[in-house]
Amino acid sequence: MAAGLQAPKPQDLLAVEGMKIGTASAGIRKPGKRDLLVMQFDAGSVAAGVFTRNRFCAAPVHVCRKHLTESKGSIRALVVNTGNANAGTGQAGLLMAQETCEHLASMLELVPSQVLPFSTGVILEPLPLERLIAGLPEALQAADMGSDGWLEAAEAIMTTDTLPKAASMAIETGGKRYHLSGISKGAGMIRPNMATMLAVMVCDAAIEPELLGRWLRDINAQSFNRITVDGDTSTNDSFLLVSTGAKSSSTAQVIDNDAHPDAAALKQAMVLMAKKLAQAIVRDGEGASKFIAVQVEQAASDEEAAQVAYAIAHSPLVKTAFFASDPNLGRILCAVGYAGIDDLDVQRVELFLDDVHVVTQGGRHPAYREEDGQRVMKQQDIAVRVALGRGHAQTTVWTCDFSHDYVSINADYRS
């Protein structure tokens, strides 16, 4: 059902030097599903992460934050389980996330703070720690699969996703060729506030930790923080960016500021990949049949632009109209009206659906014909553009439609 999304082709994915990937079927929730992922990073690797702002954030999110601080980003491994979110599990859940790290650390001869844990799945149920730990040897044995690993990794982190999400890019700059590969997952409970459900991007450049962190926040703001499926900010959202440094032979080559000759090309590639992985989550949103870009322009501030874009992107009425390919476009105006801009002058509002001018000066455009709206609504990819006539700020939020399948998927998720 995914809206214009295809599974990544194995030959399009690139191995990243300085890391290994392994997966296993640990039977966390259901037997036979690949539900455990371990990534190992060579010494000298640097990681930066952003996490959900949900106050009920999951135990692994707490541990990730702690370990990133303690290790100053010198992360050597990460472990992901699906099937159980280890959220709403209190002190016991926290201990289990820590024990997971301790076990993996001792198997790899690391200190626990060099390991990051991630969980995704059902909330409020105890993590089956023993099954997770029992699965680790299989994941380590399977490690080092080169580029094939990325596809398996993408599969291992799927929950209600219908397709794995992975991407790779080669960046040639300054006589060097860097590899950047990444995976993401999503599907439901998607309105990231800091980062998406789970995304990991790894490159083999050497990037100074503080710069990596700054890049991560910039990249995140333009990608994972601009998607929404259902407006529910998950307890487990995490986005991790790792640089292994394997392609940099000396400390002189470390990229430590934006003026470094390789910086612009690398960062641009990271932004592109993050957008691609974020948009893949929306295209594979639960029950999605349409991919909608909501662009708000002429806003007085970035916050205001986002406020209006999210009001449209979250409206169940707007989303069901897209599902039905019904140009019931008054629903979009209605959402603009309740977005919370108290001094909005509706007479200055313009609305476009792709190239079709629907609303001018707050009312139906005289030249607007229902069949033009209908034509665009039938497309799989649709752009909604709203101009507020208040200033120069703008933003784009990506979302999907709201279908029968969303209800089916979420009514049946645990059964």
Added chain:
Amino acid sequence: MAAGLQAPKPQDLLAVEGMKIGTASAGIRKPGKRDLLVMQFDAGSVAAGVFTRNRFCAAPVHVCRKHLTESKGSIRALVVNTGNANAGTGQAGLLMAQETCEHLASMLELVPSQVLPFSTGVILEPLPLERLIAGLPEALQAADMGSDGWLEAAEAIMTTDTLPKAASMAIETGGKRYHLSGISKGAGMIRPNMATMLAVMVCDAAIEPELLGRWLRDINAQSFNRITVDGDTSTNDSFLLVSTGAKSSSTAQVIDNDAHPDAAALKQAMVLMAKKLAQAIVRDGEGASKFIAVQVEQAASDEEAAQVAYAIAHSPLVKTAFFASDPNLGRILCAVGYAGIDDLDVQRVELFLDDVHVVTQGGRHPAYREEDGQRVMKQQDIAVRVALGRGHAQTTVWTCDFSHDYVSINADYRS
């Protein structure tokens, strides 16, 4: 499909002295549907209204506000059409709402500012003014049907509602017997911000205009402003309270302050009726199969309590879990976590489902058993109670579940 709602019985509805009701089939959107309602009020009647805060509020909302001010609440008639919201229709729509009032005023020998117009239906389409005006004589001819009129009135304002919503109460106080009757409609685009889609309550007491306005705002805050079906604040929400004064023979009897001997009984009856009419809208919410009261207590402020209650009541994941009778209660915790209370101490959060203690100190209650949660989730009426451990403020928001039928209804609404 309505969750525990039944059509009002004609014999339970009471005529209110000092007013007349008439309806007609004007063919506004579809032929043969009763889609036009006119209420006439005797001289001396007083009205107060609250309206949507949506910036794209409909043309009739603008005209209502203007006429209530100009006439100082001395309203003599109201006219409601369904099938077309006259919203997003710009200056032309405004003129049509005014013309509607002018026509009815001239037929009843009133001034236009004594007439209030209301519209509900599709947004962004021109109001078929000629058909509306052509239907007025039929509505006036049909007027004065006594108590039968209330049921017909409730039917005339239905859009995607599956059942008419009307209620009556007799209030005996101070040797007098007042009648209070009211109607409401809703179904979708329901997250009133000031008032619901459309509700009218009329009583035959004489109430001083300023006091009536104060009561209206109090009553609204406890009723229509505490319901949500889909989080979409409509362009047309209106709640009107009218007192005809027919039961008060002299100015000495006018109720002009809260200490008046009849005030407490009357206001209490109005609050009860408003809650009943508001809850009827939720029970008949689009696709609703469950009625859910979300109670938030121990909040630091009223705003905070409402913020958390609406986060839960709007979450599509929570609402689909109710639809499925699935005690996937981590989704409720997740919504509490992203409700926007930055300094929430999750260790103090308690969650109850009716009498079942689900979460204590932020984690699963040791005694909680899935089958207890399952038992409550299967009920038609469910209370969710969240204690935040932060203060003494509390509120209740009423909502319904999110079902396949919601998607069907809204995907097919215009077809």
